[in-house]
Amino acid sequence: MNDTRLILAGAALNQTPMDWDANLFNIKEAITEAKLHKVEILLLPELCITGYGCEDMFLSPWLSEVAFEKLLLIKEWCEGITVCVGLPVFLNGLVYNTACVIKNKEIVGFTAKQFLASDGLHYEPRWFAAWPANVEQQFEMLGQSYRIGDIVYEEQGVKYAFEICEDAWRPNRPAERHMGKGVQLILNPSASHFALSKTDVRHKLVVEASKKYECAYVYANLLGNESGRVIYDGEVLIAQHGKLIKRNELLCFKDVDLEFAEVCFSETPQLTEAIEYLPPIDENKELIAALSLGLFDYMRKSNSRGFVLSLSGGADSSLCAVAVAEMVKRGIKSLGVLGFVAKAKMFSLKDAAFFDTLTEEQAVPELVNRLLTCAYQGTVNSSDNTFTSAKELAASIGAVFYNWTIDEEVKGYTATIEQVLDRPLTWDKDDVTLQNIQARVRAPGIWMLANINQALLLATSNRSEASVGYTTMDGDTAGSISPIAGIDKAFIRQFLIWMQQELGYTGLQYVNNLQPSAELRPGKEEQTDEKDLMPYEVLNQIERLAFYNRFSPQEVYQKLLEQNLAEPEMVQSWVTKFYTLWARNQWKRERFAPSFHLDDYNVDPRSWLRFPILNGGFKEELSKINTSENDGF
Template sequence: MKLLHLAAAVLNQTPLDWHGNASRILKAVRSARAQRATVLCLPELCITGYGCEDAFLSSNTCQRAWATLQKLLPETRGLIVAFGLPVLHQNAVFNCVALAVDGRLLGLVAKRHLAGDGLHYEPRWFKAWPVQKRDIHITPEGESIPIGDLLFDVGGIRIGFEICEDAWVAQRPGVLLAAHGADLILNPSASHFAFGKTEIRKRFVLEGSRAFGVSYIYANLVGNEAGRAIYDGDAMIASGGRLIAEGPRFTFEECRVTTATVDVELTRLMQARTASHRPSLITDQHLLVSSPFLWPDISLADAPPPPTLSDWEHQPRQKHEEFSRAAALGLFDYMRKSRSRGFIVSLSGGADSAAISCLVALMVEFAVDELGVDRFVQILSSPGWKLDILSDGNHRKLVRQLLTTAYQSTDNSGPVTKQAAFDIAEALGAHHYELDVSAIHQAYVSTIEHALGRQLEWKTDDIALQNIQARVRSPGIWMLANINGALLLSTSNRSEAAVGYATMDGDTSGGLAPIAGIDKAWLREWLSWMETEGPLIGSQTFAIPTLRAVNVQQPTAELRPPDQAQTDENDLMPYPLLDAIERAAIRDKQGPMDVFKIMRVQFPDIEAAQLGEWTDRFFRLWSRNQWKRERYAPSFHYDDENLDPKTWCRWPILSGGFEIELAELRNYLSQNPAL
């Protein structure tokens, strides 16, 4: 029996925050040491932060990262620690892991497979390291360090790496590492959160440990690191196909270390028993880097109990729970890292603004539940501004200090939405204002009528009369944000973004759009769940029954006169259909004709002519409104199908607008009236 005590750390890092990132790494190293771990895997690019973007191409970034590594090396005496950082080598930047052994640098492993899809752009900054190639890196101190596709023999234990994307591809480095007798595979990752993604990670960690006959350590980032991507942590340690330890996800702590004890002899025997295992006995031995190391003697009595998953991980509505926690953690980090003093929401009494307000309240509930009131206040307070620690048990007083809402009425606003906004704000504990902007609205209309020499009419000036109402709400809500030093949250959702059903400089105003990646139909489902059940916090669920005032309404912009009974779906199409068309057209890249045929199967109860009209409407609105998506506030990513043009979904601002394709669809419908 040869026991090793392993550790995986999740860190809440910030790009280019040299002192902060180093202090959190140091905290992880010391925590691992305190828990008697010998091997510690830190996340990918943990020294610089993963989201440095084009700063990776700055010599200053690589130089400071290296200098930080040198300062941290003495802290690794008696330990084996994997640090992530960019390395400039042979006039190319590589995404590397530096393996430190007992206070000295043993070598640099460079990432073989770069993430270049979805919201990842690693090939823009890094070069992929070729398979089974090794070179010598000359450090700024003049030392010669091996770099490349390496395997380490440390005191008789062989350690290899799969760096994030390396484990997601078919030709995983683990295949060669196993052939060379690897005992441990470390996976430093920066794997952003997406709905259900943790199950995929768990599969490749478990399968890697089983198929390669190794113990596997997976370490990830946590929190909102750079503004858009949210990381859920998800540290895992597996051995021989069994998950031994798994850390909590969505932690509000800046550092969490998960440990486990493994038996190396068991995994070695597992390789020996596997008929398909073919050891590489002679070739590529130049890739092996050896170092003496005195491994501590560990008994089973020293093994800590494995951490247990949070109770919410076992709840039936996993997507609802994940969204609640991801958004709450994203808001928490965005607020403190942007040095904002709370949030401002233009609370219309509708679904979108109500959902965002609830997410702010959930941020308080989740964070206080984990951190406690004192630490919560300490983390969010800034020089010249400090939260009042007093809380009444359900933290409404904390919410009041962090969330300001305002209902801004015009002549077309109704009593139902006004009351709903008031009730939601009251239930959450928000500081709520009721602002009448009808005089400002009418002043703009009168000014333009005077300039044009005619009266504006709904029949001829519909869009202009709607948009001016949305826009007159922007200056006041921005003014409140400036006065409070707070962050204005934009209320646009993904369904509206797809078709441009939003007023630029109106309801799109804000510095952050936390639900711009969420479909309207699913958001309404989440609000219904929040009304009756809600997420699990501690041992109790957190429901907001007052949301019924919002959930019973049909979504409406409420910009036309009341007698026109305006609703969003009358202006556009049913939201479930809109969302299905968007996925087929944008995610799956199908043309109008194919989208129509797919929708015909998915929505057989909709008449073909009507379905064709709505399909036509989607493509026309999508094409003409890319300029709006370009101007949306930064949004959180909750899946890999976001419409954010700065990350996932690039589209030309000017295009042919599917003119020929839509003409073909209309012709097809006219020739097939019996569809």
């Protein structure tokens, strides 16, 4: 074939389920920007008209009908350009996840997704039907007939086709068949959720596909916290013949992030200069970027006016506080001061005029002061160390800080129950009760502040606590959003040190010198989390082996023994405690505030890991763990 040069582009979009006006505005912005750069083919993300996270609303025929009406509006914006846009199509009682190709204001066809994601966070087979390979047919909509199926398209003599997200992650992916049809360009519109280090896998997938299939490959992902729990990194990749040509900055605060490149198609194509990509990604940098963007989108899309936090001075609440501060810092860096203020949707014109007089460095603590209110709620069991930790951290980032005690409220509830039972409550007999009432009494006051501020209350539970139920319902689990519930405690502890050293949050020096403790028992007992449970590194290993690797309790026990972590009796007690507490506390995990998916797995039953509330408690499985039978380990 003759040399053909095409300017190709992918655009990451920050969409919201069923927010038609905002979604179409972003799509129009992407098309307008692409035209300015004389782009010939623009790829937009999967299901970007409706949003990917519509859940069971996809089963309602009207949703697809509205999406099609919006598609017809988009079509009119596509003069002189080919645009690929995602939407559901309702056909013969089934819903298909499609990418529609619009060329110069004409709909050319709809490619339907062939492989549906059904693992981890994904429930696509609940909503969509898989399209069979090599099948194409016609369908009618609003009096017009359209092609749908496994279609090969053409642009200026260059043949191209699609892999829609999951399609590319399967061994018998569509690209295997497309190459035999002379396809030289693969387009991949995706809604691929963020997880630590996932971008490394995705980069390999795209670049190696472009090499194996001797083609150009364009990938465009969704961006931001789309529907509450899932964050998208907005990755855009353009590769050809095993070389990466373009890659954008991930997890940015923009609504539209477009990358483009001129690509040569010929028998011996002249390749654009490649970008050097050096994995692995720093997971600490990834995590703070995802947390920041996730919090910002959750705040603005819920029309909330900032955050309220019960700042205990411990690791978890300290991380939540710094995440808000970093949200402001990163948002300003990405959007500018006025851009951040406008996008937050909570400030008056007078406020905007004030912030416009500040430098970016001055604006960060001022905005944190408007967006984050913290309170330390001490008891007789609280230490001076945690108070200092909370106070100094809040001051260092500019947050509003309040301090009060809850001893009188605790005494009131305790006295009521003592009168009802006609006996005193004691630590020997009522340990859990006396711990929990302190945590629960903290909730009403902090909720009042959240209501007064019209703000989101941040819950502070982490994944390790969720696994074993080491948390008080209606206490530290109270909140509108639980941003760190997908992160384990061991990671959090090193993450706080990294943020102090690498990001300059000097206020973290106090918490980084403390052992994690609930501080609910009298101080003389020197309560710590790990004394109550087990070493966090061990807890996290058991959790991962059990639910990510899906080993049985006996297999988990044997794998821990092989590491010589402790005597067999101690390992047995750890494994038994973990599974017993896990089985007993599923009802707690069912009630947690919405959490972000940040790692390659989580324990949220409404996203990654379902488990029966009523269950056998692993009694038979744990009975098989007998240290005498494992002396060889």
